[in-house]
Amino acid sequence: xxxxxxxxxxxxxxxxxxxxxxxxxxxxxxxxxxxxxxxxxxxxxxxxxxxxxxxxxxxxxxxxxxxxxxxxxxx
Numbered sequence: 001x002x003x004x005x006x007x008x009x010x011x012x013x014x015x016x017x018x019x020x021x022x023x024x025x026x027x028x029x030x031x032x033x034x035x036x037x038x039x040x041x042x043x044x045x046x047x048x049x050x051x052x053x054x055x056x057x058x059x060x061x062x063x064x065x066x067x068x069x070x071x072x073x074x075x
Contacts, residue, residue, distance in 0.1 A: 003068035007031045010057055010064065012040070019043075029068075040065060047074050 004014055012031035019026045027044035038053040040061070049065060069075055 001067075003064050003071055006060070006064035006067055007040070010060055012038075031064075042068060042072065044072070047072075 007014065011033050013034070015030045015032065017028070017030075019028045026046075029042040029044065030039060031041075032039040040049060040051050042049045049069070051061070051065070
């Protein structure tokens, strides 16, 4: 199972729109829930991720994050 499939199973939607900071566009992958309350952001340029508002699926979200890090070859 891919990280995208794991996040989708948890109710997250994927968005690959770059983050625009002034004239700079930073490549991002963002997974958000339907209400845009919970999210996981992967900064592809600086190779880091951020997580906002974990929920009861903590272990499963961590598994999806670990899988995405593996797929991005950041480890």
